[in-house]
Amino acid sequence: MSDYFNQLLADPTSFHNAPYDEAFKLTNDQISQLHIEGARKRFAELRPGISVLDKLAREQGVEAINTIDDIAPLLFPHTVYKSYPISYLERSRFDRLTRWLGGLTTTDISHVDAKDIETIDDWLDLLDAKTDLTVAHTSGTTGKLSFVPRTKAQWRQTIVHSGVIIRDWWGRNSGPDIPQNNMPIIIPGYRYGAAAMQRGNGIQVDLYAGGEDNTLFMYPDARFSADVASLGGRLRAAEARGEAGVQGISQVLLDRRESLVELEKRRPEDVRKFFDEAQQRFGGRDVYVTAMWAILYDWAEEGLKRGIKNIFGPGSVLLTGGGKKGKDLPDNWREQVLEFLGFTNIYEMYATSEMMGLCMMCENGNYHIPPVIIPFLLDPTTGKPLPREDGIKGRFGGLDLMPNTYWAGLITGDEVTWSGWEKPCECGRTGPHIVPPVRRYGESEGGDDRIVCAGAPEAHDRALEFLAELSM
Secondary structure (H helix, E strand, O other), X not given: OOHHHHHHHHOHHHHHHOOHHHHHOOOHHHHHHHHHHHHHHHHHHHHHHOHHHHHHHHHHOXXXXXXXXXXXXXXXXXXXXXXXXXXXXXXXXXXXXXXXXXXXXXXXXXXXXXXXXXXXXXXXHHHHHHOOXXXXXXXXXXXXXXXXXXXXXXXXXXXXXXXXXXXXXXXXXXXXXXXXXXXXXXXXXXEEEOEHHHHOHHHHHHHXXXXXXXXXXXXXXXXXXXXXXXXXXXXXXHXXXXXXXXXXXXXXXXXXXXXXXXXXXXXXXXXXXXXXXXXXXXXXXXXXXXXXXXXXXXXXXXXXXXXXXXXXXXXXXXXXXXXXXXXXXXXXHHXXXXXXXXOOXXXXXXXXXXXXXXXXXXXXXXXXXXXXXXXXXXXXXXXOEOOOOOOEEEEEEEEEOOOOOOOOEEEEEEEEEEEOOOOOOOOOOOOOEEEEEEEEOOHHHOOXXXXXXXXXXXXXXXXXXXXXXXXX
């Protein structure tokens, strides 16, 4: 067995800085061994310290991981990370929200005094200052944000890992080693914030760019506010119910909403300044750009209207993903983005905010699942695991073995087709992969908030109720 394989077997977290191309040379037998031994290790380590995982294991009668399918009943619906009562946000009960979050991580946050905190942003800042966590939030259409308890060390590992992917994805040392040879960073978004997109910005600035002077953000001094994201969802939900949306919302939150409105009013001028500065400071230079496709298209569309194209050097790098995010884009939207940027060195991924691992797209258009993620396809009706056979379609789930302080085993709202179990991808990489397109399940099909889990579904409900009770 190779040193690489043995290293991952002993410590899956070592994957974050291991040569990335080696990950897709492993045999299926080696991958299976990594999966079963890694799952046993994570379950044994995390169960005693994560109360909701222990509760779920007892409810499902899982005392040990003997087969891969033993993991399936222990996968959380990804809604577990927003399973707190919405009243905690509406009534500023951040002391209770802290206790709820403590049930999802082995990191001790019991000493945090959040009883006088009034806003989500201030709560997240408090956790940053007083704990080892750097909690990330995702957006919520109803105002309930997901909170993922990743640690500061894990965020640095995430950014280091992205750099290794860029260096090795097309072959060992085939791409730029950005931490060793810094590149300017261009991000058409916010510099600050606790959303998953912003959480790694500070580390990227230091590790990739070598400092703030070598960066350009659309909003370099602004924060993407968790409160505004939550408030927007709550207002939309209230309006859908025919209610007056601002009733019961504190003035502090309304003031933050007004600040965002002011920012949007300035957007045309901010965009103009962003384009001018991008051309003046970095035009023709090789740069590192990262943003979701939908954001990139908005940027490119505006630039092409201004007659701006081929703005950056041909050795530039784009790390992206996310698809169209439901936006109505023209058929040639990708071509427009690339025409504007002026380079084709693209690293495209499929990922979730809860997992540290990224599924990168190969030259054949498939997303390759790294060996530290144990993938599952679940029947969308029963929640039962489907066979590990090529061409099977179902709801995607997985357990990421890299996080070692929270249980990164979850079920997504995505329908995917997988392959790679019976024969490798035509690109030559081994292991399972996802065959596009990736489709979001609609509400009528059991979408995000109606996920059916493996085992006894009511066991998951009782586990979530238990988690909420811990915070009372």
